[in-house]
Amino acid sequence: MAERLDQPKESRRRVWGFRRPRPDVFGAVAEGIARFMGTPRFLIYMTAFCLVWLAWNTLAPSTWRFDSAANGFTALTLMLSLQASYAAPLILLAQNRQDNRDRVAFEQDRVTAERNLADTEYLAREVAALRLAMADVATRDFVRSELRDLLEELRNTDSED
DSSP: OOOOOSSOOOOOOOOOTEOOOOOHHHHHEEEHHHHTTHHHHHHHHHHHHHHHHHHHHHHTTTOOOOOOOTOOOHHHHHHHHHHHHHHHHHHHHHHHHHHHHHHHHHHHHHHHHHHHHHHHHHHHHHHHHHHHHTTOOOOHHHHHHHHHHHHHHHHHHHHHH
16 A cells, blocks of 8 residues: 555554554553443353352363362462453553543533633622612612602692692
């Protein structure tokens, strides 16, 4: 395939002949695995796996057994240790990604709160300005009382004539 000049070259860094995985893809997969490991479904699957393993290596004919009860089910212990050795870093990676998301969300919440505070202060100043302006405006009650006074004066002047 010919190189295109309008697109950047792909990374040529390789690990053991393979392209290095993108951190976000690897992190998302690790997070999905870690999230699954914290579910009741995983616990049920893991319990079923161990029960089948123990039942097979206890009840199956001795020629079919691959993990001896006499040795304390060494292969099962190694499998569970391997699973735990991968689970711990995956969980830590998922927690780091969650911390980063929480940090970004906190920063966005802080910016939104600052903007809301500024808007609230602006509206409070506008309401205060309107109240001051309304002090100079004639209200309905004020106009009615002035009209009554004028009507009273007119009646008094008519009665004097």
